[in-house]
Amino acid sequence: xxxxxxxxxxxxxxxxxxxxxxxxxxxxxxxxxxxxxxxxxxxxxxxxxxxxxxxxxxxxxxxxxxxxxxxxxxxxxxxxxxxxxxxxxxxxxxxxxxxxxxxxxxxxxxxx
Numbered sequence: 001x002x003x004x005x006x007x008x009x010x011x012x013x014x015x016x017x018x019x020x021x022x023x024x025x026x027x028x029x030x031x032x033x034x035x036x037x038x039x040x041x042x043x044x045x046x047x048x049x050x051x052x053x054x055x056x057x058x059x060x061x062x063x064x065x066x067x068x069x070x071x072x073x074x075x076x077x078x079x080x081x082x083x084x085x086x087x088x089x090x091x092x093x094x095x096x097x098x099x100x101x102x103x104x105x106x107x108x109x110x111x112x
Contacts (some may be wrong), residue, residue, distance in 0.1 A: 003027055005055035006076075012100050017061075017109060025102050028073050028081055031055040036079030049077030059109065071108050073101060074075070081110070 001020055003010040017032035035054045058072035070087035083093040083101045085108045096106040 001027075002058045002060070002072075003031075003055065004058075005031055017106075020059055020061075021102065021109075023066035023104055024059060024073070024105075028055075028057050028075060028102075031057070031075045032079045032081055035075055035077055047077075050080065059105075069109055071105055073105065 001012045001024055003012075006068065012020075012023060031054070035049075040074035043092045051080065053074045054077050055075040056072060057075070058070065062068070071083070071085045071093075074082045074084065076082070081101055083095075083105045084090040085093055091107050093104045094103075095101055096107075099107075
């Protein structure tokens with residue numbers, strides 16, 4: 001798992017998908033709560049908080065190098081979150097009825 005927030009990058013490794021998704025959910029929830037409390041400020045240009053990605057949490061694997069699957073969640077400045085699949089060409093994931101963004105991410109990673 002890779003977390004990019006502010007100017008920091010954090011990495012964590014997991015042996016299975018379930019613990020990685022649990023850690024991702026906890027981290028995204030904390031980042032979204034923080035973004036909602038403290039919307040980002042940009043001194044040079046005016047962007048709405050919903051237009052700014054304040055953090056990106058990504059999962060890649062199962063291979064260590066050249067991972068075959070990439071997916072993650074972007075946390076916006078207003079506290080909202082968007083799941084995506086892919087690395088270079090990101091595709092927004094749509095949640096099915098009754099599904100949250102974490103379930104959509106699990107489905108995209110093949111961990112039904």
